[in-house]
Amino acid sequence: MITYRSRVALFAASFLLTGCGGAAAGPEHGPTAPVTAAAPGSSANSVKSAPQRIPGLGTRTWAAVPADADQVVVVTGRGIDSPLATVVLYRRTEAGWRAGESWPAHNALRGWSDHHMGGDLHSPIGVYGLTDAGGLLRDPGTKLPYDHDSGFQSPGTGFEGEPLDGAFDYVIAINYNRKPGTSPLDWTRPLGTGRGGGIWLHVDHGGPTHGCVSIAEQHMKELLLTLDPALHPVVVMGDRASLVR
Template structure:
């Protein structure tokens, strides 16, 4: 278990000012990007004799090239549009036969959509491929294999952009390794790219509206994500709007 509780109060306050949670006073936002930009791909993904895709659907050659070869779990977050706060999350597992779909969930992303050069306060989620190495939350570990930091620093007061309460949004979180130090609590405030590039980009519990930069899914889905992610499979998230990921 990661223990940073002596810093929790300060870090929680910082997150509410610059990152995750989703709202008029606070919403989602951790960050260290791998961005995507190239011509859209028109290639049809190859399929194994068993019907399992050899390539993850919807990802173009530029995006696929950024997925580490060792990654055996990939969470794909596909936004409806560059400026949309709505997205879909699909969890894939790589097998000898190809990429198998494990789960599919509805999600929210940032209020103003997506950016391939995320800045703190821009109300856009960062586009790119990022590691998933650390988790935590206000509630007890639901059974994840990831290092899990439980503590009061994960409280989320206030209301969201649509007036929805944020309470419970950080009951469970998975840190997205954008502008953060892997191997630390999601509450750790280290920002390798500088604080101006934002931080605190997480998967967290959906509160019914857009976020500042995070990706939010239903509480039961967050439990399932936590129980499924396995460090031995080197999980990563691939996230962005549909057109950007297809490059």
């Protein structure tokens, strides 16, 4: 049996090897790759049939956004090789899509990839569900399932020498190569460990990530308080040129 102490030790060791969310190790059991579904607008509901498209998303990207997704977090990278990005939360309304504030963000050190591999220091491009959250700090009041656990440790320093302490105070799991409905600490890797995992939205530590997307703590808390499973939130993420396709 794996003890709690062993769990924390394994998680910390995996972080040192791969960064965000212990992407290197863990048992294999469960779905998912990028979320795909019928194009928005197919529902008879007047809210769903609003014709407006989220700005900056091209035909191919938009087709991957599920028809029932009424909250969409858009992460737009500055460039394919850049670790800098912006995050905007959109909400579907009867009048169309309504944008929230634009927040500065970091992504992976080497930018973006449409075929993410563990340890490649790229963030995965795609559309992914947002179903589970957690953190070292107590639940701030999110409607998402929240795992308050001491396993959310972030030891060491980042690529620019910045301390990582507190980076996992709040996290939202991005459903890339993980099993939805489980803690972000779950090490299920349906596509195999070689394809990486442990890709999260988490608190920014002032530098590039290993594959996650990071924003300021106040914005993470706001996101946690706003996301609602009943609205089927997803994240659309990638560099600007990839998202407009």
